[in-house]
Amino acid sequence: MQKYDAANDPFILGGHTFKSRFILGSGKYDVNLINAAVEDAGAEIITLALRRANTKDEENILDFIPKGVTLLPNTSGARTAEEAVRIAKLARALGCGDFVKVEIMRDSKYLLPDNQETIRATEMLAKEGFVVMPYMYPDLYSARDLVNAGAACIMPLASPIGSNKGLATKEFIQILVDEIDLPIIVDAGIGRPSQACEAMEMGAAAIMANTAIATAGNIPAMAYAFKNAIIAGRQAYLSGLGRVLARGASASDPLTGFLHD
């Protein structure tokens, strides 16, 4: 039996190969902690957002991200496919590569993604040569449309963004894992390492998390905990989980004892 080694289990996304299956968000915490968080998470992909610029008196997040990390701009703020495309092109003009996380929301209370607009944006961006990573509400038909639109992966939400409520959509994510022939990256709502581990055990290809880490007591330490949970879940998935009995028990000790024989 071989020991698990991430180097032998590459995560391939949009023609790029990664060792880490943890995509780290960079929102809601001090830029000074980003370097430590990325390093302790072992993350090779970090998400960013695009906003009206601060003047150079203020800190620029790019100065705090370790070299070699793939930047994944999101299209947050977009309410339509056209707005998402506009943001994606602006982000690419900043020289961060071709990756984009499509995030389109028209609802400001629950921040749920609009699957229909997301599918449209994915098609437009894929045609422009982007590696498109669409954040979506876990729905099989939408996921199939995203595949046809040229998505590089599917990013279903576990529960509402920033809620830390965990795998509320577990059954539906499992359907995507089983039916969709693209990496399924669980994004949004994962609140604890155990939930990240569970999603990986289910066969998710990777986990994206931000708030769970940003709101933790010790940000780099929580990033490290997530890293280990994701590795454990991946290893469990590759190992094949033990079976569950419908009822009754099955002794794990030999029953041929001596006391009552």
Place this chain on the structure above:
Amino acid sequence: MIYLNGEKNNNYNNSTISNMLKEENYESLKVVVEINEEIIPRDGFDTYLIKDGDTVEVLSFVGGG
């Protein structure tokens, strides 16, 4: 008068983008500039002249999930 990041501004009619970025204290390598929803490539910052009525957006990356 132009709109610079949503605010009325009277300082940059016929100014280059490079000049506007310098005066506003932006780092040109860390921002992307859009004028009337068209992205202006960085190598055009020294030559592109901002004109009256332009809507100028100067954007950069921030933390996000």
